[in-house]
Amino acid sequence: MRDLRIGLFLGLRQIQQASLWTTLLIITVILFTFLNLVALSGILIGIVDGALDQVRSEALGDINILPLENETRIKETERLIDELKTYPEIASFSPRYTGLATIEANYKERHSLSDEPNIIAVNITGIDPIAEKETTELENIVGEGSYFDSTENGYILIGKYNIDRYAKQFGDVFNSLDNVYPGDTVRVTVGQESREFIIKGIIDSKADLVSVGVYIPEREFRRMFNRADYNANQIAIRLKPGYDEKVIRDKIRDSSLASLGKINSFTEDIPKFIIDVRKTFDILGFFTGAIGLIVASITIFIVIFINALSRRRQIGILKAIGITRRTIEFAYITQAIFYAIIGSGIGILITYYILLPYFQQNPIDFPFSKASLSISLNGMFLRSIALVTVTVIAGFVPAWMITKQNTLDSILGRK
Secondary structure: OHHHHHHHHHHHHHHHHOOHHHHHHHHHHHHHHHHHHHHHHHHHHHHHHHHHHHHHHHHHEOEEEEOOOOOOOOOOHHHHHHHHOOOOOEEEEEEEEEEEEEEEEOHHHOOOOOOOOEEEEEEEEEEOHHHHHHHOOHHHHEEEEOOOOOOOOOEEEEEHHHEHHHHHHHOOOOOOEOOOOOOOEEEEEEOOEEEEEEEEEEEOOOOHHHHOOEEEEHHHHHHHOOOOOOOOOEEEEEEOOOOOHHHHHHHHHOOHHHHOOEEEEHHHHOOHHHHHHHHHHHHHHHHHHHHHHHHHHHHHHHHHHHHHHHOHHHHHHHHHOOOOHHHHHHHHHHHHHHHHHHHHHHHHHHHHHHHHHHHHHOOEEEOOEEEOOOOOHHHHHHHHHHHHHHHHHHHHHHHHHHHOOOHHHHHHOOO
8 A cells, every 4th residue: 555655646747747848748638549449439330320210310210100011001090090199208100191193294295105204103101291290200311392382182202213314323223214303293003093282392311211202281192102001001100309219108008009010119110230330330330439449558658658667767776765666656646547538538538528529519410421420428438547557557667667677777777
């Protein structure tokens, strides 16, 4: 215990007597190493999390109800909806109806039957415009034109990847309509029945699930597809803030509603490849962070080694008057701990009070996601502990190398 107290005293004295520029250099190296650990891995994970958040907010909601196995529709949808209204945790929900159709544009301009038609096959979704607006952000991602007015009829929303000028950047991946804009008329055909719709807006989302979609009001969908019953193909549910989706999912599953449809939380509907991509980015962040730690430890090792080497004679004198090697080593460890705590502490403050709020307000606009910094307070503390550990090792090794030399050789400055 005496060795620790003396070592702590000597370490603090050395910090006070150290060059200000040397101290600032070491703290700056540790600060940027910490920011590299946090920012790079946080942005990589943020890319995937941003994409998932968009799918949640624009398409699937917090809980998703689908038909049971071997069923095409949710049973007794009207009863199910009445039951959902009794759950205080549910903010809103949107029943959806889906069916296959074809959409043809510029058909009035065809001069003969031999002209190639401007036509695509799509999955059309019938929605209640008001319920969908309350449940998802579909209204906010209409890039051209506008969202449905619930009092109007004969309008359609088309996802951007169904439009040639957006889809052509992906080559032939998407079948698309050429030369189509809001206000143009298209012909929707279901079986033998065709009907004209005016394009109300074009949906511009980074989530492919949404940008390949086509939407019409539910009442018009039901007429076109001869849907006499109200049994939906999907119900998206949005919860009130503060409620855990898994807890509410289990609550619904434990009720009689479980016999009407398959009830999944959003995380259950995430494709496996998305989870694999997130794990891959996590590993990439780990390796790049590890390289940063190694660079930082080498820098600190060199600085402390040069410092200890210049003080070799003083170290020899300390040993000669009875100060143990362990005490001197602990003095240098104290310096390393001081630098690491100050550097990582500043890094935590910058991350928590500057970087996180900034990226929340100004996410990075990637082609398939708007990414903010994705890291928790616990994650920052774990990275700071790793940084302190590496710094302590980098401070101990040069001290150990110098103090193990013969005392007389150290005092006389001999090798």
